[in-house]
Amino acid sequence: MTYSSILIQFLNGLASASSLFLVAAGLSLIFGVTRIVNFAHGSLYMLGMYVAVWLGERIGFWWSVPIAALAVGAFGALVESALLRRLYAAPELLQLLATFALVLVVKDFALWAWGPEDILGPRAPGFTGAVTIAGLQFPEYDLFLIGFGPLVLGALWLLLTRTRWGTLVRAATQDREMASALGVNQKWLFTGVFALGAFLAGLGGALQIPREPATLLIDLSVVSDAFVVVVVGGLGSIGGAFVAAFLIAEIKAFCIGLGLSQFTLVVEFVVMAVVLVIRPWGLFGRMPALARGAGAVEPPLVAPSPAALKALAALLAALALVPVVSGGYTLVLLTDILVFALFAVSLHFIMGPAGLHSFGHAAYFGLGAYGAGLLLLRAGAPMELALLLGPLAGGLGALVFGWFCVRLSGVYLAMLTLAFAQIAWSVVFQWDAFTGGSNGLVGIWPASWLASKAAYYYITLLTCAGGIALLWRMLYAPFGYALRAARDSPLRADAIGLDVRALQWAAFTLAGLAAGMAGALYAFSKGSISPESLSVPRSVDGLVMVLLGGIQTLTGPLWGAALFTWMQDAVARGIDYWRAVIGAVILVLVLAFPQGLTGFLRQRFAP
Amino acid sequence: MTVLAARNLSKSFGGVQAVRGVSLSVASGELLALIGPNGAGKTTCFNLLNGQLAPDAGEIEFEGRSLRGLAPREIWRLGVGRTFQVTATFGSMTVRENVQMALLSHHRQLSSLFARAAQRHVAAADALLERVGMREQAGRPCAVLAYGDLKRVELAVALANQPRLLLMDEPTAGMAPGERGELMQLAADLARGSGIAVLFTEHDMDVVFAHADRIVVLSDGELIAQGSPQEVRANAAVRAVYLGSHA
Numbered sequence: 001m002t003y004s005s006i007l008i009q010f011l012n013g014l015a016s017a018s019s020l021f022l023v024a025a026g027l028s029l030i031f032g033v034t035r036i037v038n039f040a041h042g043s044l045y046m047l048g049m050y051v052a053v054w055l056g057e058r059i060g061f062w063w064s065v066p067i068a069a070l071a072v073g074a075f076g077a078l079v080e081s082a083l084l085r086r087l088y089a090a091p092e093l094l095q096l097l098a099t100f101a102l103v104l105v106v107k108d109f110a111l112w113a114w115g116p117e118d119i120l121g122p123r124a125p126g127f128t129g130a131v132t133i134a135g136l137q138f139p140e141y142d143l144f145l146i147g148f149g150p151l152v153l154g155a156l157w158l159l160l161t162r163t164r165w166g167t168l169v170r171a172a173t174q175d176r177e178m179a180s181a182l183g184v185n186q187k188w189l190f191t192g193v194f195a196l197g198a199f200l201a202g203l204g205g206a207l208q209i210p211r212e213p214a215t216l217l218i219d220l221s222v223v224s225d226a227f228v229v230v231v232v233g234g235l236g237s238i239g240g241a242f243v244a245a246f247l248i249a250e251i252k253a254f255c256i257g258l259g260l261s262q263f264t265l266v267v268e269f270v271v272m273a274v275v276l277v278i279r280p281w282g283l284f285g286r287m288p289a290l291a292r293g294a295g296a297v298e299p300p301l302v303a304p305s306p307a308a309l310k311a312l313a314a315l316l317a318a319l320a321l322v323p324v325v326s327g328g329y330t331l332v333l334l335t336d337i338l339v340f341a342l343f344a345v346s347l348h349f350i351m352g353p354a355g356l357h358s359f360g361h362a363a364y365f366g367l368g369a370y371g372a373g374l375l376l377l378r379a380g381a382p383m384e385l386a387l388l389l390g391p392l393a394g395g396l397g398a399l400v401f402g403w404f405c406v407r408l409s410g411v412y413l414a415m416l417t418l419a420f421a422q423i424a425w426s427v428v429f430q431w432d433a434f435t436g437g438s439n440g441l442v443g444i445w446p447a448s449w450l451a452s453k454a455a456y457y458y459i460t461l462l463t464c465a466g467g468i469a470l471l472w473r474m475l476y477a478p479f480g481y482a483l484r485a486a487r488d489s490p491l492r493a494d495a496i497g498l499d500v501r502a503l504q505w506a507a508f509t510l511a512g513l514a515a516g517m518a519g520a521l522y523a524f525s526k527g528s529i530s531p532e533s534l535s536v537p538r539s540v541d542g543l544v545m546v547l548l549g550g551i552q553t554l555t556g557p558l559w560g561a562a563l564f565t566w567m568q569d570a571v572a573r574g575i576d577y578w579r580a581v582i583g584a585v586i587l588v589l590v591l592a593f594p595q596g597l598t599g600f601l602r603q604r605f606a607p
Numbered sequence: 608m609t610v611l612a613a614r615n616l617s618k619s620f621g622g623v624q625a626v627r628g629v630s631l632s633v634a635s636g637e638l639l640a641l642i643g644p645n646g647a648g649k650t651t652c653f654n655l656l657n658g659q660l661a662p663d664a665g666e667i668e669f670e671g672r673s674l675r676g677l678a679p680r681e682i683w684r685l686g687v688g689r690t691f692q693v694t695a696t697f698g699s700m701t702v703r704e705n706v707q708m709a710l711l712s713h714h715r716q717l718s719s720l721f722a723r724a725a726q727r728h729v730a731a732a733d734a735l736l737e738r739v740g741m742r743e744q745a746g747r748p749c750a751v752l753a754y755g756d757l758k759r760v761e762l763a764v765a766l767a768n769q770p771r772l773l774l775m776d777e778p779t780a781g782m783a784p785g786e787r788g789e790l791m792q793l794a795a796d797l798a799r800g801s802g803i804a805v806l807f808t809e810h811d812m813d814v815v816f817a818h819a820d821r822i823v824v825l826s827d828g829e830l831i832a833q834g835s836p837q838e839v840r841a842n843a844a845v846r847a848v849y850l851g852s853h854a
């Protein structure tokens with residue numbers, strides 16, 4: 001690499017940093033005031049892109065950018081006042097889930113409005129050429145972007161320090177109660193901040209269109225990049241977002257420049273890991289105030305009553321009899337339900353009793369699936385062995401990622417788990433030669449004695465019921481009690497000799513192993529796997545199952561998994577935009593039953 | 608015999624010097640009261656002693672062994688029990704389970720994956736609860752207890768690993784005056800009976816003067832007086848800074 005090409009890569013990085021900064025700054029601002037981590041922030045960015053492309057054809061690029069940003073800002077205001085405002089007092093988890101439901105809805109809206117193909121944007125009039133820097137060509141537009149980022153930073157700084165509104169925003173960021181005591185009209189402040197954050201995201205997207213086509217995949221990749229930026233820079237710090245955006249964008253630029261684009265994610269991961277180990281709250285972040293609890297305190301865990309055990313045994317017997325009376329389609333659906341029941345129970349294991357809110361649990365499901373598939377196809381292992389050892393990939397992934405995750409809590413943990421899942425997804429998605437890239441792997445069929453639907457159903461029933469029973473048993477064991485203790489009061493747990501991190505790490509790994517088992521079973525039941533099996537939407541499916549059933553109950557995830565899998569099956573076949581339907585259902589459920597279905601039923605019909 | 612010896616402890620938070628050069632020691636069987644107005648640095652001292660905070664300067668020895676760099680859980684294993692000013696219990700567990708948790712940890716059974724936790728150490732847990740007068744409420748969820756009762760549960764939990772040093776941060780807050788005397792009497796019996804060293808903070812001066820063997824007075828992070836209750840009562844600096852503000 002010559003000096004001049006190093007310089008060019010550096011400038012490339014600076015240009016990308018600007019958009020990234022806009023998104024991350026918006027995310028940080030919104031979090032600072034409303035304490036909500038907006039998972040839909042990448043979707044706002046995506047909207048900004050599409051709206052700008054669409055408008056650009058009609059009114060020209062330079063008009064389209066501010067108008068697109070304003071439109072996205074207005075959309076943000078609408079979302080805040082119609083939806084989020086009702087959730088400020090709700091448990092953190094539900095807020096996150098609600099913003100994720102928005103991701104689904106916005107994605108399908110974009111699909112409906114602009115179609116599935118990537119759309120190339122116009123070039124920016126006045127900046128269409130290139131300048132020669134150190135003997136190499138560099139786009140003029142990128143120079144414009146390089147200047148624009150610091151300009152926005154300066155404008156934000158002026159806004160926050162020199163205006164009355166900015167003073168209120170800072171006051172609310174530091175101390176909500178104080179701000180309300182000062183007589184701040186909170187409603188308008190919150191709406192305003194959300195609109196500003198959305199505006200910044202939309203602006204970031206709109207400004208990007210001369211460089212990149214608008215695509216439906218951008219939402220999650222941008223939001224996970226923004227999460228990395230915010231985790232590195234410190235949540236709530238605009239300056240931190242600027243520095244971290246610069247850092248991350250430069251890393252990307254140099255990896256790509258060196259022809260090592262496949263290592264981008266690895267390097268990004270290493271940087272984030274190092275920062276987290278040295279400064280858990282980011283370079284410029286402060287330790288967050290204690291996270292709010294997950295709603296009402298859970299009642300003590302009682303041993304299952306004989307009647308409940310009988311009911312479970314009866315359910316098991318009924319499930320064992322299904323192949324006798326029914327075949328084909330029912331078995332396929334039930335196999336899916338069983339697999340996702342194990343997945344949901346493993347997620348509940350860490351989310352409920354251990355209090356670790358993971359937004360990336362599908363990573364371990366997918367790693368288990370790919371582990372099994374790769375063992376079979378690449379290592380030539382017999383199917384039985386692949387099914388047995390594949391899940392270890394999930395466990396191993398959870399072991400590595402978990403080490404970092406248990407160092408954080410609350411929204412930081414949620415962001416980190418999502419970022420890890422996105423990294424795992426990207427690696428699988430990009431590594432064509434080994435994982436089959438976006439096409440995935442095909443030909444993952446069970447051994448001949450398991451080839452019939454009924455036989456595979458039985459092995460699934462056996463494994464999933466066994467796995468679920470083991471996980472439940474652990475919750476009644478000292479280990480499970482210790483997990484709940486560490487969740488209820490880390491302070492007290494530490495003061496009576498519990499190694500909180502070690503316990504949580506072990507739980508995370510066990511849950512990863514169980515999710516990996518579910519993934520491996522899933523791979524052989526379908527005969528193929530695609531990167532979708534470890535995508536973020538799959539993680540959110542798991543969350544919905546757990547929350548649908550009610551996080552405070554042990555059997556909740558079972559019912560949640562059954563209902564959701566069935567619903568998805570029924571809806572996905574009938575409706576084109578089923579993700580949006582699921583998103584809408586989540587929103588309705590979150591608004592109507594903040595304690596989950598079982599929690600709701602229990603409250604409603606409690607004696 | 609000196610159980611705990613702290614020398615020249617200092618700790619500041621940003622600009623606030625919460626503890627400045629405090630030295631104190633507690634002998635086995637002794638009840639030492641740490642008193643001082645709000646914000647004097649008492650809780651911060653406790654946090655330094657049980658490893659929750661690292662001191663900026665100073666040394667702490669427990670039974671002759673330096674506690675430098677040890678985590679609270681390690682210090683607990685050495686034999687230091689603690690209760691918190693703002694009670695910290697496991698809200699999703701019953702009173703008995705809270706104590707069982709400490710017993711399970713004491714017996715190093717936390718990594719057991721398949722045993723039934725609720726059936727372990729039941730008798731031992733109930734015996735501890737009996738001592739603090741919480742036996743009748745053993746089956747109730749901690750989340751529904753009155754504040755004074757939570758303080759008792761904390762005491763039972765702190766006693767579960769047979770500590771040789773007990774740190775109690777405002778153990779009687781939230782209790783009726785009569786109950787306060789009883790609880791402190793229990794602590795005094797423990798100290799004298801089993802030779803436990805007890806260090807406690809307390810805002811109720813009647814309780815302090817009735818039960819403490821010795822008193823250490825903090826003001827603005829500094830140790831301004833120490834001695835027997837009579838000496839401290841008579842100390843002019845204490846009257847000015849502490850009693851004066853209350854009388």
Ligand SMILES: Nc1ncnc2c1ncn2[C@@H]1O[C@H](COP(=O)(O)OP(=O)(O)OP(=O)(O)O)[C@@H](O)[C@H]1O
Pocket residue numbers: 620623624625643644645646647648649650651652692
């Ligand atoms: N974590 C912290 N961060 C910043 N300042 C702190 C922290 N903990 C304590 N302080 C400050 O240190 C000083 C001493 O506080 P500390 O809680 O030790 O007092 P205290 O004697 O226990 O008071 P009280 O009788 O009200 O319990 C106070 O000024 C307090 O504001």
Ligand SMILES: [Mg+2]
Pocket residue numbers: 649650651692776
């Ligand atoms: Mg205190």
